[in-house]
Structures are given as structure tokens and as C-alpha cells.
Amino acid sequence: xxxxxxxxxxxxxxxxxxxxxxxxxxxxxxxxxxxxxxxxxxxxxxxxxxxxxxxxxxxxxxxxxxxxxxxxxxxxxxxxxxxxxxxxxxxxxxxxxxxxxxxxxxxxxxxxxxxxxxxxxxx
Numbered sequence: 340x341x342x343x344x345x346x347x348x349x350x351x352x353x354x355x356x357x358x359x360x361x362x363x364x365x366x367x368x369x370x371x372x373x374x375x376x377x378x379x380x381x382x383x384x385x386x387x388x389x390x391x392x393x394x395x396x397x398x399x400x401x402x403x404x405x406x407x408x409x410x411x412x413x414x415x416x417x418x419x420x421x422x423x424x425x426x427x428x429x430x431x432x433x434x435x436x437x438x439x440x441x442x443x444x445x446x447x448x449x450x451x452x453x454x455x456x457x458x459x460x461x462x
Contacts, residue, residue: 342367343374343405343440345433345449346382353387353395374403376439378432405439414438 344352344364352361367373380399384392407415415434422429440447 341372341374341403341443341445342448343376343436343443343445344379345436345447346379346386347449349379349383350386353383353391368398368402371403374405374440374443374445375399376405376436377407378435378439382432403443403445405443405445407435407439411435411438411442414442 344361344367348361348364351359352364356362357365364373380396383395383399387395412435415431415438418434418438419429419431422434436449437447439445
């Protein structure tokens, strides 16, 4: 099954490589089992030093892609509203990553709210 690795996985992998918990990312990328989406790519690029951004962009665009179109953005807003009504505040980018993964039938992998599985996306 394809995994949409969130920014926390990429950050750990890019900082610590094979010495990290995210080391399995290498094998998944080679096997074609890693996907990405706009919010993850934007966060990874924003946190990268200038010389690495071009290489990271090439790597990320070579992965399977989970798109966020109009209906997915509606789902992001609806999910955020439901969470807020329950007293939970989760950053919109994290909800966007979850919606992209769910709508593309990808599994999510991360250390933050996506890992907790504390919410379901609205469709």
C-alpha cells in the first residue's frame, strides 16, 4: 500500500537519514510506495536550505501525487469545523494532508495528528 509521508517523516529522514526511525523511507521510495501532496512539499521546501531545494523538488515531483481539488478543500474546511466544534484544533495543512491521503486511498505516516487518527475526513 502506498504511504503519504507527512512533513515530520521527511524532516527526520532529511536530518538523520538511515540513522532515524524514518530510514524505511528509502526502501519505500525505491519501491514506488511513497506519495506526496502540495502541503507536504511546500512545508519540506520551506524548511530546506537553498542548495537542497532543487534536488528535493525533483525528488518530490517524481513521487505519486495526491491532489487537493475544490471538493477536497471543502472537506478540509468541513473537517476543521467539526474538529473545532469538538474542541480540537488541528492545523489546516495537517487536515489537508489527511484529506489528500484518504481521497487517494493512501495510508498516512507521521508523528503528529495524522498518526493519532483522531479524526475522520468529511466527504
